[in-house]
Amino acid sequence: MNISYKSDIIPDAEEVIELFIQAGLKRPTDPERIALMLKNADLLITAWQNDKLVGICRTITDWVWCAYLADIAVFTGFKQSGIGKEMISLTRERIGPQCMLLLLSVPTAFDYYPKVGFNKEDRAFSIERVL
Template identity: 60%
Template structure:
């Protein structure tokens, strides 16, 4: 049985975040350490999963705490897939943002089948203006 520790009181080192993103295949600007650091500095809730000293999962949320919460990132090391880490990160995120706030996200194409399995409802009312950089 895995002994995974979940934390909401620390921000991992930028290098750890980049390593996790690259391992998990999450398309983020991992070549730009300043941008990754800023993404975390400007987030409201970060939930991490640790196997000893190794960062094995993370969720990063931007929220107002009373209406909406954007789950901007969910990454799990592929060596830990199917272990419930992603589901637990979402569970802790929902608990922390509270009952008044919805949790919404944009899925990468490869995770479209995953999110309904962990409690998300597919939503077709969304709109997006893509970033230019």
């Protein structure tokens, strides 16, 4: 499987919507909102098989203390191929060792994150979005 990773492009919103839907992530399907989510991210790592987007890792960070891994998605047919793990590794490399990487997990991924180096935390709080 020939996968290339990029951090210098913003993929088309429609491609990302297709990826989120296919990967089973509940995310907005409004192209304008997705485009803004991508544009306003501090770091995007994407995975490509030729010209097809097969994975994305979107991070928001201050680069010196913490980084929030807001989205990680891999096409179902490419799961268990190491793409997610590699995107996380590239993200950690880019944010540096001084940054904590944190995320909120969907229930179906609870078992995945400890396998790729995350610690389970019981001290998080959130206020849900209205829209």
